[in-house]
Amino acid sequence: MQVVTLGPAGTYSHRAAGSIADDGAVSFRESVTGIVAAVADGEFDRGGVPVENSIEGSVDESLDALADRAVSVVQEVVSPIRHALLAQGPEFSTVASHPQALAQCREYLAEHYPDVSQEAVASTARGVERAREDPSVAAIGHPANAGSPGQGAGEDGDGTLQRIAENIQDHDSNATRFLVVAPESERSEAGGKTSIVAYPGANYPGLLLELLESFADRDINLTRIESRPSGRRLGDYCFHVDFEAGLYEARAQEALAEIEEVCADGWVKRLGSYDTTHVVG
Numbered sequence: 001m002q003v004v005t006l007g008p009a010g011t012y013s014h015r016a017a018g019s020i021a022d023d024g025a026v027s028f029r030e031s032v033t034g035i036v037a038a039v040a041d042g043e044f045d046r047g048g049v050p051v052e053n054s055i056e057g058s059v060d061e062s063l064d065a066l067a068d069r070a071v072s073v074v075q076e077v078v079s080p081i082r083h084a085l086l087a088q089g090p091e092f093s094t095v096a097s098h099p100q101a102l103a104q105c106r107e108y109l110a111e112h113y114p115d116v117s118q119e120a121v122a123s124t125a126r127g128v129e130r131a132r133e134d135p136s137v138a139a140i141g142h143p144a145n146a147g148s149p150g151q152g153a154g155e156d157g158d159g160t161l162q163r164i165a166e167n168i169q170d171h172d173s174n175a176t177r178f179l180v181v182a183p184e185s186e187r188s189e190a191g192g193k194t195s196i197v198a199y200p201g202a203n204y205p206g207l208l209l210e211l212l213e214s215f216a217d218r219d220i221n222l223t224r225i226e227s228r229p230s231g232r233r234l235g236d237y238c239f240h241v242d243f244e245a246g247l248y249e250a251r252a253q254e255a256l257a258e259i260e261e262v263c264a265d266g267w268v269k270r271l272g273s274y275d276t277t278h279v280v281g
C-alpha cells in the first residue's frame with residue numbers, strides 16, 4: 001500500500017499514516033491539498049490528512065479538498081496530540097510550527113513566551129527542521145523529534161534539539177482526527193460511520209432543518225456538521241456531515257435519498273463509510 005501524508009518525516013500525520021502503511025513506507029507532500037490530489041490522480045493508494053482537532057476544530061483545507069476531488073474516505077484514525085517545545089537551547093526568539101499546533105498551545109505561549117514571535121510553517125516537522133538549522137528558532141512538535149534528555153541531547157547550538165518543555169498543549173484532551181483517503185472507486189458502504197458533503201444549490205427558510213430532519217427521523221446520530229463556503233458567491237455553502245450509520249444500512253440510504261431531493265439544484269457527494277482506529281501518539 002503506497003501511502004502519502006503531510007511531511008517531512010516526523011509529523012503527527014506521519015505517525016497516524018504509519019499505522020496504515022504495510023511496512024511503514026510513507027511518502028510526503030507539504031500540503032493536504034497536494035495529498036488529496038496525489039490520491040485522486042492515482043499516484044498513491046492511500047492518503048492521510050488531518051481533518052479535525054478537539055481544540056482548534058476543522059482543518060478547512062482538508063474539507064475543501066475532500067469536496068473538490070474525486071476521492072473516498074475509507075478509515076478514520078484518532079490520535080491524542082501531546083506537543084513538546086524543541087530547540088537547540090533555552091534562548092530563542094521565534095517559535096515555528098503548523099498553524100494548528102501554534103493555536104493548540106496559544107495560552108502556553110502567551111504565558112511563558114509572550115515576546116517570542118510565531119512563524120506558521122507547512123507542518124510541525126518543517127518547524128523542527130527550522131529549529132535544527134537555526135538556534136534562534138524553537139519548534140512545537142512531537143517529542144520524538146528531539147533526543148531524549150540525557151540520551152543524545154546535544155550541547156546548546158550544535159543542531160541537536162532538546163525538549164525545552166513537554167505537554168504544552170492548552171488542554172490535555174487534545175486529539176486529532178485523521179481521514180484515510182482512497183481513490184473514488186474504493187468507496188465502501190461498510191463501516192459504522194459515513195461522511196458526505198451536501199451542496200443544496202438553494203437558500204430558503206428551513207432548508208438546513210429539512211436536511212437534518214432526514215437523519216433525526218431515522219434515529220441517525222450526527223457526529224459533526226460543518227459549513228464551508230461553496231466558493232461560488234458570498235453566503236453560498238456546502239455542508240460536511242458525518243453520521244453514525246453505514247451506507248449499507250437502509251436507514252442511511254433512505255436519509256440520503258431524501259437529502260438528494262432537498263439538494264436537487266446542487267449535489268450530494270458520498271465520501272463513504274468506514275471504521276475508526278485509535279492510535280497512541
Ligand SMILES: O=C(O)C(=O)Cc1ccccc1
Pocket residue numbers: 006010011012013014050053081098100101122123124125176
Ligand atoms: O504538522 C503536523 O505534524 C501535522 O500532521 C498536522 C497537525 C498539526 C497539529 C496537530 C495535529 C496535526
